[in-house]
Amino acid sequence: xxxxxxxxxxxxxxxxxxxxxxxxxxxxxxxxxxxxxxxxxxxxxxxxxxxxxxxxxxxxxxxxxxxxxxxxxxxxxxxxxxxxxxxxxxxxxxxxxxxxxxxxxxxxxxxxxx
Amino acid sequence: xxxxxxxxxxxxxxxxxxxxxxxxxxxxxxxxxxxxxxxxxxxxxxxxxxxxxxxxxxxxxxxxxxxxxxxxxxxxxxxxxxxxxxxxxxxxxxxxxxxxxxxxxxxxxxxxxxxxxx
Numbered sequence: 001x002x003x004x005x006x007x008x009x010x011x012x013x014x015x016x017x018x019x020x021x022x023x024x025x026x027x028x029x030x031x032x033x034x035x036x037x038x039x040x041x042x043x044x045x046x047x048x049x050x051x052x053x054x055x056x057x058x059x060x061x062x063x064x065x066x067x068x069x070x071x072x073x074x075x076x077x078x079x080x081x082x083x084x085x086x087x088x089x090x091x092x093x094x095x096x097x098x099x100x101x102x103x104x105x106x107x108x109x110x111x112x113x114x
Numbered sequence: 115x116x117x118x119x120x121x122x123x124x125x126x127x128x129x130x131x132x133x134x135x136x137x138x139x140x141x142x143x144x145x146x147x148x149x150x151x152x153x154x155x156x157x158x159x160x161x162x163x164x165x166x167x168x169x170x171x172x173x174x175x176x177x178x179x180x181x182x183x184x185x186x187x188x189x190x191x192x193x194x195x196x197x198x199x200x201x202x203x204x205x206x207x208x209x210x211x212x213x214x215x216x217x218x219x220x221x222x223x224x225x226x227x228x229x230x231x232x
Contacts (some may be wrong), residue, residue: 030142040140043205056150088157094220100207102149103220 003027006091014114015081021109023074023091027078030072033103034066035090043090049074050096081113115142116210120223127196128231134181135191135226137206146210148189149220150180153203162204165189196230201225 004025013019021054022031034046048056049068063085065077088110090101117140120165127131139222144195165173173180181190193200206223 045219048163048219089122089156090159092159093142099122102147102161102164104161105151108157108159111155 002104004091004093004104006109008109009107012108012112012114013081018077018079020078021076021089023106025033025072025093025104027093027104029093029095029104030071031094032068032071032095033092034074034076034093037088037090055111086111086113115146116208116221118206118208118221118223119224120206122226124152124227124229126229126231129198130174130195132194133196133228135193135204135228137189137191137223139187139189139208141208141210143210146208148180148182149207150178150191151205151207153205155202156188165192198232199229201230
């Protein structure tokens with residue numbers, strides 16, 4: 001148990017479906033992140049939320065829609081995805097305030113778009 | 115800007131031998147933290163070890179040690195007595211003070227796939 005819980009662990013969806021990924025942390029962190037990890041590619045930072053406010057969107061297509069209702073929960077809403085969106089989606093959390101500590105990651109959701 | 119470089123796409127080691135995974139970094143910030151994560155095939159990112167830029171001694175955590183050479187900007191991970199369960203992807207990462215702001219992001223390297231042979 002890492003302290004960051006992601007559900008579901010695996011997801012298969014069609015290109016016309018709408019689904020959501022959920023991330024939850026109870027570590028008292030106030031920053032949360034979504035990463036995409038495609039096969040044989042580096043980790044790509046998608047979104048950053050600090051104190052529930054989105055502070056970074058790294059040119060992510062609008063078919064990915066994040067939501068952060070509170071500091072403990074983060075969602076990634078998916079709609080009309082493409083096969084190239086198949087990847088491992090990792091959620092992480094940390095403290096926003098300057099600290100040398102790193103991030104705590106969830107176990108990821110392995111997404112397959114068919 | 116911060117940058118992490120891992121030049122070894124793949125490494126092989128015999129069980130019970132030691133292995134060193136290379137990591138070099140670049141930052142202009144005097145205060146930063148260096149991290150190593152392990153990612154098994156299951157996908158989870160597991161924190162292994164941390165080194166602060168002002169730490170005088172190299173960090174150690176069980177079979178993991180970090181060979182920190184500040185002048186050369188390198189932070190190599192040494193795994194002693196390799197085990198079959200050490201086979202995984204390993205990421206080096208850095209978090210810096212971002213020029214004095216609060217939002218120092220974690221920057222990752224490309225990763226190294228380690229395979230431990232019996």
